[in-house]
Amino acid sequence: MWRAIATILWKDLKIELxxxxxxxxxxxxxxxxxxxxxFTLDLTTEEALKxxxxxxxxxxxxxxxxxxxxSFALERDENCVxxxxxxxxxxxxxYLGKCLANVVSMLITEIILLPLFAVFFNVDITGRLxxxxxxxxxxxxxxxSVGTLFSAMAVHTRxxxxxxxxxxxxxxxxxxxxxxxxxxxxxxxxxDPSFWMRLLVVYDVIFVTVSFLTFEHILQE
Amino acid sequence: xxxxxxxxxxxxxxxTLVAMIVSLYMAFLYAPTEATMGDVQRxxxxxxxxxxxxxxxxxxxxxxxxxxxxxxDKRWDNLAAACAEIxxxxxxxxxxxxxxxxxxxxxxxxxxxxxxxxxxVLWLIYIAYxxxxxxxxxxxxxxxxxAVLGVVGFIDVPLVYFSIRWWRTQHPxxxxxxxxxxGLEPPMLATLLVCLGTFTLLFLVLLRHRLRLQSLREEADxxxxxxEQAG
Amino acid sequence: xxxxxPLLLARDLTKTFGRFTALRSLSLDVPKGExxxxxxxxxxxxxxxxxxxxxxxxxxxGEVLLxxxxxxxxxxxxxxxxxxxxxxxxxxxxxxxxxNLSFYARMYxxxxxxxxxxxxxxxxxxxxKASVLVRALSRGMKQRLSLARAFIxxxxxxxxxxxxxxxxxxxxxxxxxxxxEFKRSGGTVIMVTxxxxxxxxxxxxxxxxxxxxxxxxxxARETSLEAFKNEYRRxxxx
Numbered sequence: 001m002w003r004a005i006a007t008i009l010w011k012d013l014k015i016e017l018x019x020x021x022x023x024x025x026x027x028x029x030x031x032x033x034x035x036x037x038x039f040t041l042d043l044t045t046e047e048a049l050k051x052x053x054x055x056x057x058x059x060x061x062x063x064x065x066x067x068x069x070x071s072f073a074l075e076r077d078e079n080c081v082x083x084x085x086x087x088x089x090x091x092x093x094x095y096l097g098k099c100l101a102n103v104v105s106m107l108i109t110e111i112i113l114l115p116l117f118a119v120f121f122n123v124d125i126t127g128r129l130x131x132x133x134x135x136x137x138x139x140x141x142x143x144x145s146v147g148t149l150f151s152a153m154a155v156h157t158r159x160x161x162x163x164x165x166x167x168x169x170x171x172x173x174x175x176x177x178x179x180x181x182x183x184x185x186x187x188x189x190x191x192d193p194s195f196w197m198r199l200l201v202v203y204d205v206i207f208v209t210v211s212f213l214t215f216e217h218i219l220q221e
Numbered sequence: 222x223x224x225x226x227x228x229x230x231x232x233x234x235x236x237t238l239v240a241m242i243v244s245l246y247m248a249f250l251y252a253p254t255e256a257t258m259g260d261v262q263r264x265x266x267x268x269x270x271x272x273x274x275x276x277x278x279x280x281x282x283x284x285x286x287x288x289x290x291x292x293x294d295k296r297w298d299n300l301a302a303a304c305a306e307i308x309x310x311x312x313x314x315x316x317x318x319x320x321x322x323x324x325x326x327x328x329x330x331x332x333x334x335x336x337x338x339x340x341x342v343l344w345l346i347y348i349a350y351x352x353x354x355x356x357x358x359x360x361x362x363x364x365x366x367x368a369v370l371g372v373v374g375f376i377d378v379p380l381v382y383f384s385i386r387w388w389r390t391q392h393p394x395x396x397x398x399x400x401x402x403x404g405l406e407p408p409m410l411a412t413l414l415v416c417l418g419t420f421t422l423l424f425l426v427l428l429r430h431r432l433r434l435q436s437l438r439e440e441a442d443x444x445x446x447x448x449e450q451a452g
Numbered sequence: 453x454x455x456x457x458p459l460l461l462a463r464d465l466t467k468t469f470g471r472f473t474a475l476r477s478l479s480l481d482v483p484k485g486e487x488x489x490x491x492x493x494x495x496x497x498x499x500x501x502x503x504x505x506x507x508x509x510x511x512x513x514g515e516v517l518l519x520x521x522x523x524x525x526x527x528x529x530x531x532x533x534x535x536x537x538x539x540x541x542x543x544x545x546x547x548x549x550x551x552n553l554s555f556y557a558r559m560y561x562x563x564x565x566x567x568x569x570x571x572x573x574x575x576x577x578x579x580x581k582a583s584v585l586v587r588a589l590s591r592g593m594k595q596r597l598s599l600a601r602a603f604i605x606x607x608x609x610x611x612x613x614x615x616x617x618x619x620x621x622x623x624x625x626x627x628x629x630x631x632x633e634f635k636r637s638g639g640t641v642i643m644v645t646x647x648x649x650x651x652x653x654x655x656x657x658x659x660x661x662x663x664x665x666x667x668x669x670x671x672a673r674e675t676s677l678e679a680f681k682n683e684y685r686r687x688x689x690x
Contacts, residue, residue: 074544153353157353157356177385191391214372
């Protein structure tokens with residue numbers, strides 16, 4: 001199974017390196033979300049500090065949906081899904097490979113977006129940087145875990161990729177809340193650093209496990 | 222046997238009708254007027270049972286989805302879908318009665334308190350469930366995907382509830398006096414329980430009808446197929 | 453060889469899609485080394501049968517045994533014996549020829565991977581294009597690569613779904629060669645096609661599907677193509 005995970009990860013990253021479609025779409029969209037917040041809200045520096053964490057994760061979530069969509073849209077071409085179905089590998093391995101590829105893809109967008117966010121909203125991101133990065137990783141894993149599962153489902157519907165955010169966003173409310181609270185601390189808020197972090201870890205474990213177990217039903221005919 | 226089923230069905234409807242009349246009487250006339258909130262508080266007797274039924278319906282969606290994934294029998298899918306539809310119906314009732322109650326009592330239409338917010342998120346999750354079903358044409362795939370969503374969605378419910386609650390303790394709202402369960406005298410409790418029972422009966426009636434509708438639809442499709450094949 | 457138990461055993465296969473029944477209690481045995489051609493009109497169940505035998509479709513009633521093992525709980529060993537060629541290429545447009553083969557080779561756990569990839573690229577005459585993205589290949593080249601993809605893990609049973617559709621001269625030539633070679637080396641083939649002539653060329657046995665069951669069977673060695681064509685026309689009109 002490790003072979004399957006590694007190979008799928010390699011394949012998806014190689015394709016992404018070639019086309020850069022997922023990255024460009026999600027990065028530009030996330031950036032736009034941040035910019036539009038600025039126009040529609042016109043915040044003072046204090047307000048930006050309080051709400052910055054929220055904006056960041058809204059941008060990540062919406063951009064992330066685009067990246068997740070690409071993940072299985074690329075399998076739809078030439079019916080490559082059938083190629084996957086034929087393979088003598090554990091379906092769960094295919095899921096983990098795809099999920100990891102999505103996490104990497106989303107993280108790259110997020111890390112590039114972070115300094116831009118700092119500049120736009122005059123927020124100091126270096127104060128608790130390792131903590132901030134840890135939150136990014138944990139939050140992205142949680143989002144991507146169910147996202148990969150739903151992306152596989154979305155590809156087979158009439159609405160295609162449009163249904164992914166409708167399915168995903170309500171379900172990932174716990175992850176988003178925990179991620180935003182943790183990020184708020186990372187950006188300087190006065191709160192308990194470990195509570196929401198620990199919750200993020202718990203959520204990640206639950207979501208990855210459930211998605212891992214149910215994925216074979218999605219790939220099966 | 223058809224007649225036994227029909228008789229049971231008729232009895233159920235009759236019982237529900239009686240229960241509804243009794244509930245209406247108890248909610249509006251029998252139960253005493255609440256001290257701080259006044260008569261508007263009576264909506265509580267419809268708001269809480271709706272929430273209970275919605276939650277129960279979604280729990281059933283979870284159970285039936287799991288069974289479908291194991292057994293692959295279409296009937297479990299029909300059950301899950303029916304419960305989801307009715308659940309969304311009652312969930313909508315909660316979301317409507319909530320603000321109607323909140324405005325005169327607290328002066329605001331909506332509060333982002335844990336319970337109401339959870340209901341909203343739940344509503345969104347199961348609306349997504351219905352949309353997913355609506356936009357899929359292959360019946361087997363639709364059943365499988367809905368079942369997965371039904372399982373994942375319900376597992377999510379406690380996570381959503383606790384997240385919102387803990388988040389709310391960090392960002393507390395101005396305290397609302399006169400919470401739902403403050404001062405529940407015996408006649409009020411009795412009324413609540415009766416209404417709870419009535420709404421559950423109503424749920425069963427609706428479920429039966431929805432399932433009947435589904436099987437009639439399938440029969441019609443079969444007849445259509447046979448006609449087409451005959452030429 | 454007489455006396456050997458068949459490589460593939462299909463018993464009472466029934467598959468429905470909603471209200472449409474694709475296969476009705478279909479039974480079919482395929483001995484090891486046989487080249488079986490399946491013909492029939494659209495909707496007769498040929499593709500569904502192939503999908504079940506390839507272990508892509510797992511929800512059906514009935515039993516399919518491949519090499520003695522039930523396909524429904526097929527383990528990795530059994531599934532790696534299966535090669536599948538369809539008119540869809542199952543290739544990733546944004547990977548190179550070599551990378552596509554590398555992906556499948558890795559997933560199938562092919563030993564001496566690089567050597568086998570080089571070999572098979574040469575076999576399908578794509579050496580010059582080895583580092584080209586599939587996106588830039590012609591249709592014929594894509595089909596050749598798809599053939600390579602199906603063979604990279606050295607399957608013992610090859611399943612083909614309308615493989616000659618839209619192939620150019622060169623690709624058809626290579627497919628014919630590869631099929632002949634595969635058969636010579638003792639491989640088992642099940643081919644679904646509309647093209648009766650091509651289907652007849654290599655076949656040991658030809659089977660006609662109609663409305664989800666086998667309605668006619670004939671040995672390609674003992675019957676003439678003309679005779680079969682007449683019979684087939686009769687079935688389609690009758």
